[in-house]
Amino acid sequence: MAVDYNAISQIYDNVRAENKSIVDLFIEEVKITNRTRILDFGCGTGNYANMLQRLTRAKVYGIEPSDGMREKAIAKNVNITVVKGDHKNIPFEDSYFDFVYMTDVIHHIPDIEMMFKEIGRVLKSGGSLCIATQSHEQIDNRFYVKYFPSTAIVDKRRYPDIDEIISKAQGQSFEHIKNAIIGEGVEVAVTADFVKLVKNKGFSMFHLISDDEYNVGLKQLEADVLTGSLELKTSGETLIWLKKK
Numbered sequence: 214m215a216v217d218y219n220a221i222s223q224i225y226d227n228v229r230a231e232n233k234s235i236v237d238l239f240i241e242e243v244k245i246t247n248r249t250r251i252l253d254f255g256c257g258t259g260n261y262a263n264m265l266q267r268l269t270r271a272k273v274y275g276i277e278p279s280d281g282m283r284e285k286a287i288a289k290n291v292n293i294t295v296v297k298g299d300h301k302n303i304p305f306e307d308s309y310f311d312f313v314y315m316t317d318v319i320h321h322i323p324d325i326e327m328m329f330k331e332i333g334r335v336l337k338s339g340g341s342l343c344i345a346t347q348s349h350e351q352i353d354n355r356f357y358v359k360y361f362p363s364t365a366i367v368d369k370r371r372y373p374d375i376d377e378i379i380s381k382a383q384g385q386s387f388e389h390i391k392n393a394i395i396g397e398g399v400e401v402a403v404t405a406d407f408v409k410l411v412k413n414k415g416f417s418m419f420h421l422i423s424d425d426e427y428n429v430g431l432k433q434l435e436a437d438v439l440t441g442s443l444e445l446k447t448s449g450e451t452l453i454w455l456k457k458k
């Protein structure tokens with residue numbers, strides 16, 4: 214079953230937001246001025262592009278294949294430019310961008326080599342590419358795997374692991390700079406908000422498991438949140454930093 218982002222776009226911003234630590238890291242790692250051209254690849258509803266533009270006043274662009282997601286992004290900030298595009302077609306001229314990033318997108322890309330080729334075309338030589346994703350180990354460590362065990366299986370099938378991403382990038386004009394792990398092992402309370410996110414299927418993998426597993430897991434999760442018996446440590450994210458040769 215494919216993930217329908219036009220349907221998800223209607224609830225995405227109720228249940229998902231940008232992670233400010235990621236935006237802060239972009240600003241720390243990349244020299245950004247108001248003339249820097251930045252591309253948010255698979256920008257969704259524009260949460261990251263919006264925050265980055267407001268904090269830096271840079272020229273921020275987004276490409277996004279889903280009409281529904283794109284409309285939300287366009288409505289969010291008139292100072293970002295959001296257009297239709299995907300891993301096969303980024304409608305900008307060669308060497309246009311200084312910095313390209315993608316957050317929670319790589320597991321949706323059917324042909325990663327083609328994506329690196331196309332991003333490599335629009336990124337200037339010496340420009341940075343940052344891929345924010347989760348490693349297979351981080352997927353296994355998600356606290357809700359205990360409620361929805363198949364989500365880890367489904368997602369390890371969908372998500373390329375870190376080494377695979379790096380080696381495919383190296384095959385397509387990119388040099389690997391470093392990996393940064395963020396937000397791993399942080400203790401947080403699981404609140405009604407998280408239950409709401411699961412109920413709204415705010416993560417695409419909830420659309421990819423059986424109804425039975427989803428309903429049983431949700432019931433148990435709700436019960437545990439109610440009794441306050443849920444201890445959560447975040448599983449974190451990996452940011453892969455690459456440079457265009």
Ligand SMILES: C[S@@+](CC[C@H](N)C(=O)[O-])C[C@H]1O[C@@H](n2cnc3c(N)ncnc32)[C@H](O)[C@@H]1O
Nearest residue numbers: 218255256257260279282299300316317318321
């Ligand atoms: C989980 S959402 C992440 C959205 C946004 N980057 C964020 O972090 O809020 C994944 C996004 O990837 C987009 N996407 C799916 N296939 C894509 C492709 N082939 N090329 C570019 N983006 C794609 C989806 O439409 C969706 O908006």
